[in-house]
Amino acid sequence: MNNKNQEEYEENLSLKTFVVLTRTLQSIKERVEEDIKYLGLNPTEFAVLELVYSKGDQPIQKIGEKILIASSSITYVVDKLEKKDLIKRKPCPKDRRVTYASITTDGTELMNQVFPDHKKALKEILSGLDMKEKEELIEQLKKLGFHAQSM
Amino acid sequence: MNNKNQEEYEENLSLKTFVVLTRTLQSIKERVEEDIKYLGLNPTEFAVLELVYSKGDQPIQKIGEKILIASSSITYVVDKLEKKDLIKRKPCPKDRRVTYASITTDGTELMNQVFPDHKKALKEILSGLDMKEKEELIEQLKKLGFHAQSM
DNA sequence: TTAAAATATCTCGATTTCGAGATAAAGGAG
DNA sequence: CTCCTTTATCTCGAAATCGAGATATTTTAA
Numbered sequence A, B: 001m002n003n004k005n006q007e008e009y010e011e012n013l014s015l016k017t018f019v020v021l022t023r024t025l026q027s028i029k030e031r032v033e034e035d036i037k038y039l040g041l042n043p044t045e046f047a048v049l050e051l052v053y054s055k056g057d058q059p060i061q062k063i064g065e066k067i068l069i070a071s072s073s074i075t076y077v078v079d080k081l082e083k084k085d086l087i088k089r090k091p092c093p094k095d096r097r098v099t100y101a102s103i104t105t106d107g108t109e110l111m112n113q114v115f116p117d118h119k120k121a122l123k124e125i126l127s128g129l130d131m132k133e134k135e136e137l138i139e140q141l142k143k144l145g146f147h148a149q150s151m
Numbered sequence C: 001t002t003a004a005a006a007t008a009t010c011t012c013g014a015t016t017t018c019g020a021g022a023t024a025a026a027g028g029a030g
Numbered sequence D: 001c002t003c004c005t006t007t008a009t010c011t012c013g014a015a016a017t018c019g020a021g022a023t024a025t026t027t028t029a030a
Helices: A002-037 A043-055 A060-067 A071-083 A105-125 A131-149 B002-037 B043-055 B060-067 B071-083 B105-125 B131-149
Strands: A087-091 A099-103 B087-091 B099-103
Touching: A002 A043, A002 A105, A002 B002, A002 B105, A002 B131, A043 A060, A043 A071, A043 A087, A043 A099, A043 A105, A060 A071, A060 A099, A071 A087, A099 A105, A105 B002, A131 B002, A131 B131, B002 B043, B002 B105, B043 B060, B043 B071, B043 B087, B043 B099, B043 B105, B060 B071, B060 B099, B071 B087, B099 B105
Parallel strands: none
Antiparallel strands: A087 A099, B087 B099
16 A cells, blocks of 8 residues: 555654754754853853844843743843853833843954854854755745644 | 954844744643643653653653653652552662663553554644645754754 | 784763743733 | 822742763774
């Protein structure tokens, strides 16, 4: 029966896609982590700092959505960055439920210093594909992601 | 200066690739987690069980390599599975440093019952791309991963 | 053969993340 | 306006993962 083999092949291919996706991201993450380790920041902290650095003040809520992290975890990460004087909390005057995370002078200086190099490093880490290939990869990944999300 | 724009574009594209990769995997993981939640197993536990189910007895060390998890974490996960009577530890007679994780009768019965459906679910989750596209995606991801790994 | 290096597992304490629920403020229906 | 629902943040305890180092065993090299 050919239908059965076909079905089986597709199932195995799906599992393999999942595994390869996981391993690829893991490899990339390890390199990225190495690249920022010397700052004394872990990837989550760096991601939050980067967000506030490039997008300006962010409601703590929004940070969680972008970084894909639970609300209780953001509180923790923001606490850590605040202790390091890289960001500070600012109450929102219009909506007193909201607290902004805002980058400090120290934070801005740090990022001015390291962010250009970080982007170069990231480019190197992802240079296993050329630009056209990366663009195509992004398209395919989005298809995959949207479908999974909309189930 | 065109070189500068080109450089900038490539850096941004790399960052975007990283972000999309992360989000795609996250979406997929969420669905997979949903699919196995009713078993009372988290993704790591399920991955270990699946490995031992489909590949036979595994040295605890090897499990860590395949599941991409630190050795101290495997001990913890294997403990949990052992408490649930899904796997058991077996000393290796040839090398007394080694302990195998081996699936139990309960574990085998459970997996016989749920694994076919799990594979179908996974196929559905990843059906945002057809088979040819998945094969190509795997190739591209491998290129990306190998390069990152070999830096 | 024996001392040193390598390997496998585990222990322990710390870090990161989570989920449930508390608190406070804002928005909406009647 | 008042009550109810929604939203934003935080607290707290638990779960998952890690790294450093301990222990036991095997392998290697002199």
